[in-house]
Amino acid sequence: MRKILGTALTYLAIGVAAALFLAPFYFMLRAALMSGRQITDLDWHWLPAPFTLQGFKDVFDDPSVPMGHALWNSFLIAIVTAPLSTMLGSMAGYALARIPVPGRGVVMTFVVVTLMIPTSATFVPTFVLVSAMGGVDTQWGVIAPGLFNAFSVLLFRNFYLKFPQEIEEAGRLDGLGHLGVYWRVALPNSGAMLASLGALSFLESWNAFLWPLVIGQDPESWTAQIALSTFLTSQTVNLPALFAGAVVTILPLVAVFLVAQRHIVQGIAATGMKD
Template identity: 65%
Template sequence: MTTTRVGAGLRAVVVGLLTLVFLAPFYLMLRNSLMDSRSLASPEWTWWPSSAHWENFTGLFTDPSLHLGRALLNSLLIAGITAPVSTLLASAAGYAFARIPVPGRGVLMALVVATLMIPGSVTFVPTFVVVGSMGGVNTLWGVLAPGLFNPFAVLLFRNFYLRLPAEIEEAGRLDGLGWFGLYRRIALPNSGAMLASLGALAFIDSWNAFLWPLVIGQDPSAWTAQIALSGFLTSQTINLPGLFAGAVVTIAPLVVMFLIAQRYIVEGIASSGLKG
């Protein structure tokens, strides 16, 4: 009994220390966002500013050169469309690869997996040329369109549907359902954890995207939150307190998303069949 209590106490201490380590960046971000530039650059360490500068947060939305309010709405719209659409497309493709017996299915799946091995820098310019030729420059659809296809999610969904017992689809076959009916009425409702986890990851990935939105969204009306934050670091000025305040504001939706979906993320990855 004593050994069990000691082990539980040690685990609690380790978990507490790891929690402090992972929360330290959030503490530093919030602390720095409430300081002024002089205090932030001072060599003397302070655990918390003696006078909190909340105007750093209000200034984010009153500065006409940042367009942060519009950028946040753009990011929310882009991520809010990309996450469900890309997840549903990956789910349908994964089900087709796992269930529909078409000639060359293995080769097609191999090609999808092969796209994971191609560096993004190789396809960046061709993607820009294609999207630009279709009039996607300075448009929100031009920012979100390349992110609608997620080969990694297709692979995860395929593995998940391969592990899904085929017997549960037999009743649907007896009712005359085709492949689409089986997917919509049986397979899709049974993949809620995968949909939630990959949807959350797609939302986070879309929200944090920087290079592609920077290149394709050149007009301030098409800026995302990450592009607006880069306005605090220019060749003329460096506004670190404003940058930290903007980081706190833009990371808040991701924290909420993770808190809501953390259980589904773990469950979805565990049910995908990938190990290690």
Template identity: 60%
Template sequence: MSTLTSIRPERRRRPVLGAALTYMVLILTAVLFLAPFYVLLRNAFMTTPEVTSPDWHWLPSGLSWANFRDLFADTERPFAQSLGNSLIMAALTAPLSTLFASMAGYALARINVPGRGIVLALIVGTLMIPNAVTFLPTFVVVGALGGVNTLWGMVVPGLFNAFAVILFRSFYLGFPAEMEEAGRIDGLSHLGVYRRLILPNSATMIASLGALSFIEAWNSFLWPLMIGQDPTQWTAQVALSSFVTSQTINLPVLFAGTVVAIFPLVVMFLVAQRYIVEGITMSGLKS
């Protein structure tokens, strides 16, 4: 009896110790991930001497809102307009690229046409080509068509996402065939089945890939830098890079601009994180 009594508390301690260890690891991981955001916010409200000081300061001596005022008051770097350009670019790229990928994925998964396997192999093959190889030819083509310093020149090349097409194909392979057969009995074409049955049941997948596409378009730097050569066509990322030059580096304003630029992404992630996880999980990557 005494032996059983001594074993029970020991068994109770193990789950408690395991839970405590798990919480410690989670807290440590959260601190490591949140540390850059803390430094970013801290520096955004500091003055230049405080940011460049060799002594560490946990908090700024005062909330210097002048950094944010100087950020939007700079006429050489129209940051407000750059934010608007980024928003327009991301808002157009996310839904259009997701829709095109969904349509292509459905066609590759459900429409039995000759050469479907060859098309799929070509799409997969594009994933193996580095972006640096296709960057210059794409720029030459877009430039020859008059796309430099235009909105369509920044948006159109990003509308075709091979990886999203493969994910949608894998997702649609798991759809029940009975759903499509019921639509065919009602006289629907392939387009009608896709629009009325498939698309409404793909909301989670579309939301997840749409959110990821929005984040990718918002963070894109090299392509908008090459296409938007006029300051009025800069995106937020290009405008931020202009605060670091060979002559001057305005660190406090740069940190303030970074805080403003990442705010839409933080909101997007908080709103769509559940859909992102569910969508990638539901894709399944079936062959």
């Protein structure tokens, strides 16, 4: 009886937690399918009555907000940033973990220190540098500053420190150098880490707002998050379009998370951070 009660309480707690996490999605989708009058109505409505897709229509029909092009910009930036930043983090992490060069401990210290520097402290110097190189209103100007991720380097270093050296020694017996061992042995066995950090990088890049806002001054350079913010201004607030746009912009994130959630857990666990 005690075991049954414990199981029931566990499922109840899981159900309550799931409801709390899913509640924002429910409220967002509910408002996206309502009219503006229904959203601001003082009487609560659990479901839209009637359902309307006008908000979704307004999102893509507004001539002042290129939402379709903004979604493409966000997708292109995220799909380029995620694999490049993950590969750079993997290569740097392997070098710091396996290549015995003088000063690698100092380099690792500087990498860790960069995690402690607030983004606000480097924002202006980064903008001045990217602007001087002609990166304003360009996609590479948004992508370049996010390619080096100290967090990825740290996780990959921890992962490769625990990687079996016997496997690497077998590669060296076949005449492979450090690059060959990394490319043919270590990298193919880093699938979980690559998938998890690649997914996290995609989510971070897709959700970025402040840096793309400063760099993308022309509407043609806007990302989805910037385009979405234009539905909330000091003059007018198009609530159905705002919530409909939020639904549209969050769908790729939900898809990536559902596909990669198992790899994210496995990748973080593989770093041995619990030890």
